[in-house]
Amino acid sequence: MRFTLRQLEYFIAAGETGSISQASERINISSPSISTAISQLEQELEVQLFVRHHAQGLSLTPAGRVMLMEAKRLIEQAEAMYSAATATSEEVRGQLNIGCLTTLAPMILPELALSFMSAFPKASIRPFADHQETLLSGLHKATIDVAITYDLQIPQGIDFLPLVDLPVHAVVGETHPLARQSAVTLQELVELPLILLDMPISAEYFMALFLKEGLQPTIGFRFSQPDVIRTMVANGYGYTLANVTSRSEQALDGRRVTRVRLAGDHRPMTIGVATLKQLRKSRLLSAFSAHARAFISDSYIPGMVAPAMGHKRR
The missing domain is CATH 3.40.190.10 (Periplasmic binding protein-like II)
Structure with missing residues (x-):
């Protein structure tokens, strides 16, 4: 089963009110979240649940009416199961x-x-x-x-x-000149090639560390896969910044990296x-x-x- 009870609850609210906006007010969930849940249900069940009327709400299709009854039955059964569990046991399940x-x-x-x-x-x-x-x-x-x-x-x-809280640090290959230092500054790093973790929001965090100091890093490569970045660093292509500190200092190819403390006051x-x-x-x-x-x-x-x-x- 690839849908959740919460998605069924959103569908029930929309089916009973005939409106995404009214369903949103009824269950105090945003309209886009309800619309998305309904679309995901339709895709998973391979059936159209509603006819959308521009500015006039929703109408259940024949299949939607059947699904509404089944959804309500499932929710009732789930609530009954939880009630029974609560009545007979203190176990978390x-x-x-x-x-x-x-x-x-x-x-x-x-x-x-x-x-x-x-x-x-x-x-x-x-x-x-x-x-x-x-x-x-x-x-x-x-x-x-x-x-x-x-x-x-x-x-x-x-x-x-x-x-x-996880402080930010620099990661370099074990033979990198900075690997022998106990700490490094952003000023020392700014001219070196940065292998940036190019993931939404995360990349903004790392770039902001430099911008706060009025610096512009030299980006050598961008990857969204942490293991690729770690292996590139271990092979000497540049350094990276990270908050995660793995217990293993090995990259996937067996080469090693070294963590170096980033000096200064930086947001963890x-x-x-x-x-x-x-x-x-x-x-x-x-x-x-x-x-x-x-x-x-x-x-x-x-x-x-x-x-x-x-x-x-x-």
């Missing part, structure tokens, strides 16, 4: 759709998901990895329930629970748990947020060198 930022997912997501399912055996996790814009869109469209991401351009409609990135503010938090979602808060901190991050450990190392 159900499937949680978790999105994670591409740069964080390889390190954080596997261990965090496994530890949560070990703590709550009746819970299951369906993981997704993507860039920031897609994760925020997924929360609004109800295709994901929660996102592990950075505090970059978080809109007002999203709740963000901060977990740990904060890892946190993002959820849609308007939706009531389920027991499952609340349990996951609490688990993430207990599991990720300044002294421990799955798959990464935590900031406190990095300080001790130096």
Whole structure:
């Protein structure tokens, strides 16, 4: 099944009100999110649910009327299941759709998901990895329930629970002249080729570090794949900037990179748990947020060198 109960709820609201705008007011969800959910349902079910009338709302198609009854039945059954579970047990159960930022997912997501399912055996996790814009869109469209991401351009409609701050640092190949330094400044880096992580919002963050100092970096290459950047750096094509600190210093080809502290006062990135503010938090979602808060901190991050450990190392 590739649709969610939330998408069904959006469809029901539109079907019963006959209007996207009225459905938006009824369930306090933006009109574009409702429209997108309905379009995704139509695509998944391969059926037209509504006839759209310009400036006159919506009319259910014959198939839409049947689907509306079935959708309401599914929602009622789901609510009955949760009610029964609440009445008979305090266990956390159900499937949680978790999105994670591409740069964080390889390190954080596997261990965090496994530890949560070990703590709550009746819970299951369906993981997704993507860039920031897609994760925020997924929360609004109800295709994901929660996102592990950075505090970059978080809109007002999203709740963000901060977990740990990650300072920015430079990454160079182990034979690079800067690899022997304990710290480096942006002024020292500005003339060197930067291999930029070219992902939405992330690229803006790294460029802003230079602009704040009145500098313009020399961009040698742009890639949206972190592993490609790491391998290019390890092979001496340039340096990169990063907040993530992998426990492994090896690139995929076996060559090594070195992390160098970036001197100066620079905005860190904060890892946190993002959820849609308007939706009531389920027991499952609340349990996951609490688990993430207990599991990720300044002294421990799955798959990464935590900031406190990095300080001790130096």
